Amino acid sequence: MIIKFKEILLSAFLLTINIYANAQTDSSSDLEKLLGEDNTPKKEYIRNAFKSSRVINGHSMEMLGKGVLDFRILHRFGMIKGGYRELFGLDQASMRFGFDYGISKNFTIGIGRSTFNKEIDGFAKYRIVHQSKGAKSFPISIIWVSGITLNTTKILEPELKKIENRLGYYHQAIFGRKFGNAFTLQLSPTLVHKNLVDTKAFSNDMVALGIGARIKLSNRSAFIIDTYPLLYGANNNYNIFPLSVGFDIETGGHVFQLHVTNTKGMNEKAFIAETSQDWGKGEIQIGFNLSRVFTVVANKDESW
């Protein structure tokens, strides 16, 4: 009787060990299972819709990170049709240099100075919604930009010598979406206001619909197009809608944007309201944007 009892106990004991040991096998899938328990799709923000905070001329749906300073040098050369004597426009250059700074991940401010009209411009850019996927996702990014420009050329007419006559403004809403990994499209209705225009043939207010797109060619290069069809207030004898096409090339801390464009102006007021060169007549030029970012405040916790 005692022996039997022992046997039962022993077999029960062995059985327990056996079950226990079985439960131990294949623990690699166990880890996945354990993680799977709280594997509800997390909200994930969509990044890298554009390589840079500008499509080419206009603002893109990308923002600078918090504590990031972006030093931007933009060049627009002379017209290509100047031919070899002008080295296809490279003998002349109009430029804007500027600094943008990310105050938070959704708020960027910037300032710049352009050769064209000796203009100083400043802007504030706020991301209202960030495109995301996963839980509580949102299909697009929405960004608001407001800017001011100050023309510092000499005003010849004494009665017009007032600071307000030098000022212009622009307001812009950007609606953008990154479709998959390789294609991004954004629409940006923009209002430009100039306090002083040249003649009565010009309107103080102009409205344009910005269209910006990017097609990724590789991890470090992309084809980009940036255009602003004019919807309201254009002087048909003067204004031509801006159109720029080019390539983004990324090397380490730089983004290099090489393009051809019919614009000379490099702030929103200037390139929307003051572009008169015509692609149809070959009045285009080579241009480049160089962006170099510096981390002023180190990132501590902002993961993807």
Place this chain on the structure above:
Amino acid sequence: MKSIVFSILVFASLNSYAQKFMTKTGSVAFSASTPIEKIEGINKSSACLLDSKTGSLDFIVSIKSFVFEKQLMQEHFNENYMESDKFQKSSFKGTILNLSSINFSKDGEYNAEVAGKLTIHGVTKDIKSVGKIIIKNGKPNLKSSFSVLLADYKIDIPGAVKDKISKDVKITINCMLEAMK
């Protein structure tokens, strides 16, 4: 009666010895720094599961959870090098080779030899590494540091930044495990 007590004791002791330990907040850091550029990222939400009975040791690391001081670097890490949309996780599935020399129920510092399969950027390779298991109050702390070659895992470095990024990357692991209930 004696044997029952004995069996229970044996079973109980085996039971407490044969245990699984895990964490979801392990730290995995990597460095590809060169004298020109500091390139370091840290991931503090790595998952690790250790089975002290079979010696199996597994890690799952989410690539997007690596944090860099420079956000642009973080962006390039995800977008250009690790392609984290495509290859969201890195993992290690291995075993502790010298399991018998580690007593998980006794506080102390033990050397551990580990071998297994490391998957990074969609490429799986066999690796072998040594590390330390420090037992304190019954909780194992895993520490290890080893190097991998970027080329082994098909991670390309473009010519323009060749001098700035180290070809072999040092990976440092520090995971404080808890006993699973």
